[in-house]
Amino acid sequence: MIDDTSDLSTPSIDQIPAELPLLPVRDIVIFPYMVLPLFVGRDLSIKAIEAALASNRLLFLTTQKNQETEQPESGDLHRMGTVGVIMRMLKLPDERIKILVQGLAKARIQDFIQSDPYFSVQIETIPEPSTVIPSLEHEAIVRSAREGLEKLLSIGKVIMPDVLTVIENLDDPGRLADIIASNLGLKIDLTQEVLEIEDPLVRLKRVNEILSQEQDVLAMQHKIQADAKGEMDKSQREYFLREQLKAIQKELGDFDDRAEEVEEFRGRIQESQMPEKVLKEAEKQLKRLEKMHQDSAEAGTIRTYLEWLVDVPWSKRSTDNLDISQASKVLHEDHYDLERVKERILEYLAVRKLKAKMKGPILCFVGPPGVGKTSLGKSIARALGREFVRISLGGTRDEAEIRGHRRTYVGALPGRIIQGLKQAGTINPVFMLDEVDKIGTDFRGDPSAALLEVLDPEQNNAFVDHYLGVPVDLSDVMFITTANLTDPILSALRDRMEIIGIPGYSEEEKFGIAQRYLIPRQLEEHGITDEHIHLTDTCVTQIISHYTREAGVRNLERELAKVMRKIAKCIAEGHIKQYRVSPKNLQKYLGVPKFVPEQEQAKDEVGVSTGLAWTETGGDVLYVEASASKGKGLLTLTGHLGDVMKESAHAALSYIRSQANQLGIDTNLFSKQDIHIHVPAGAIPKDGPSAGITIATALASCLTQAPVKRDIAMTGEVTLRGHVLPIGGLKEKVLAAKRANIPSLIIPQRNQKDLEDIPKHLLRGLKFVFAETMSDVLKSALRPKGRPRLKTATIPSRASSGGRKKVAAPVTRVSVRQKRTKAS
DSSP states (O other), X not given: OEEEOTTSXXXXXXXXXXXXXXXXXXXXXXOTTOEEEEEEOXXXXXXXXXXXXXXXXXXXXXXXXXXXXXXXXXXXXXXXXXEEEEEEEEEOTTSOEEEEEEEEEEEEEEEEEEOSSSOEEEEEEXXXXXXXXXXXXXXXXXXXXXXXXXXXXXXXXXXXXXXXXXXXXXXXXXXXXXXXXXXXXXXXXXXXXXXXXXXXXXXXXXXXXXXXXXXXXXXXXXXXXXXXXXXXXXXXXXXXXXXXXXXXXXHHTOOOHHHHHHHHHHHHHHHHTOOHHHHHHHHHHHHHHHHSOTTSHHHHHHHHHHHXXXXXXXXXXXXXXXXXXHHHXXXXXXXXXXXXXXXXXXXXXXXXXXXXXXXXXXXXXXXXXXXXXXXXXXXXXXXXXXXXXEEEOTTOOOTHHHHOOOTTSTTOOOOHHHHHHHHHOSSSOEEEEEOGGGOOOBTTBOHHHHHHHHTXXXXXXXXXXXXXXXXXXXXXOEEEEEESOSTTSOHHHHHTSEEEEOOOOOHHHHHXXXXXXXXXHHHHHTTOOTXXXXXXXXXXXXXXXXXXXXXXXXHHXXXXXXXXXXXXXXXXXXXXSOEEEOTTTHHHHXXXXXXXXXXXXXXXXXXXXXXXXXXXXXXXXXXEEXXXXXXXXXXXXXXXXXXXXXXXXXXXXXXXXXXXXXXXXXXXXXXXXXXXXXXXXXXSOEEOSTTHHHHHHHHHHHHHTOOBOTTEEEOOEEOTTOBXXXXXXXXXXXXXXXXXXXXXXXEEGGGGGGGGGSOHHHHTTOEEEEESBHHHHHHHHBOOTTOOOOOOOOEEOSSOXXXXXXXXXXXXXXXXXXXXXXXX
């Protein structure tokens, strides 16, 4: 809708009332006699216009001090403004209003009468002094203003021709000053300053000064253009524009951005409290940056380098929590068992309490997946009160990932060690390097070799990253690495770390972990509580034994989560009650059991022996079968055996042949019968040196027809002379026997000392036979008539510290389909 009021007479200055609605404007200063359109969208402005149209079409127009203010108050407005008349009004589709106003006279606010719903003010009109006979000063100032404007136009200033025509015909100094000031495109504050000068000659003098300043600015602009014209090309266009801006800012007295940036860097360098060597390098690079142009490529490189230097926490450190009892409480809250690891951390705290300055330990947690190596690092950080940083090294092949890239490369960055320190924000975090055994190597270098300096307490106090190029003290960092295997780790790197083995958990330990950690966590993650589900103890035990077969607890947590999801679905469907999960209805939630115990053999079998193996996921049991058939004395090996295991089979057969007379075996059998050794399951690769006595026992049983005891398992390597050699991974193998319910174990005599490192509750219910020779193994494993009494291990009794007791053998044997097995 258009409201055309142009045909109405314009009020004279004498008819201007003392009270008018006020219209605040933001981006322009309005002078008398100016005619211009205004777009209005704020409610208080629209209401002011409506009030003006409802009376005499007069408004008081004044400029805001801050253009960003949406809802101005009286203090946000300049006191001097212009009375204007609304000549035309148009309502736009977006609910804004466009008005055409003409300035009538200057006025000053005397008082604010109201501020809601629009500003209404009492004003004092400031009349322009009457025209007198022009004096020489008057004529000189007017001519000077016109000549200044002409000079400004000659050097590139653009003003509309209509305005120039008006200026040529004006002799009034006040109006001339107003029209020049309003068309120069000056800043709001400078234009407002001109408006507030009441004396016309003084006002025109000020405009002359402004014209002179504008001439200097334009002259400098042309000088910059002339200097840069010969060298400018497409890549320098942005540089040229910024030079123009810099020159203009310099002439106007604005602050230099580059100087501001340099001062900011200088302040941050002082605050970071860098070591002396680092401080010298930082100041050197800062001086280079100060002399460079801020848009050059090298300046960007130096700027990024300085950012990294000041972001490294050179002097910021966490205060260690030296309360040993509190730290012990935190460790026990977060993890079940793992006493050896917890004891090592408490020892470090004790020494740290006695000696303030000491080197951080470098620990390596080795164990199968899912036993809590990574989460243990978080608990250690929480117990110490330090920040925790974790980086995964699995698949890392580039040495620069550790040491960083040199600054000469495009996109260069510091290595992940420095990045981790920046992330932590302190110089002494707990730094976990995950999967250190899965580091690769190629033409870009060997990251394992780069870690030698990081993980060496004698060298890491001056670790030099290729990007920073200055020494960084890592001696206060507690480095913790994790690995599944120690064999792939570089021997020199392995020598620098304190290796702590974290073997798998027994079923009793898994039950405790499930009750204390896994079940509460899954309840919280699935949004249900104890009021919705009741898991019986026997049900949890059955999940462990029938649905998981692992060293850790990851699959156990997945199975528990599956049960929780089923319950959560029922509750979400509106069936709200407590669901009791027991062995009877467990299949409803988890399906058919994945691992079902086989029926106990009716009798001991000939040619079948039970071995113990170490795998990447913990210990496992494997069965060795041997059979003889008419042939030419050939030895056949099946079951996807590795080279080491094949050699063990040949050595075992050679030993049995050498002891044929003592074992009562007809020597002619070896040339007239073929011997077949098979290790189920055939599709799973198997290798390792500790299956020798198991293979030899199966061969002896097959050739003598003496059955092997079905409730005994064994591990150990055999030599051609019949000696039983020690093995590794004993705890994992004991756990495997425990899971498979095998009560008796034959182990090498020299491994008897290793039982001290195995928790007593894991040994409960097991009987050990310590064998020095293969004869000891055969006497214990085979069941001939009139066998001698076996040598057994004794376990300390809990009832009496001095008494010792023999442990009874429990229940049945479980056949286990092992994953990839490898004997230590």
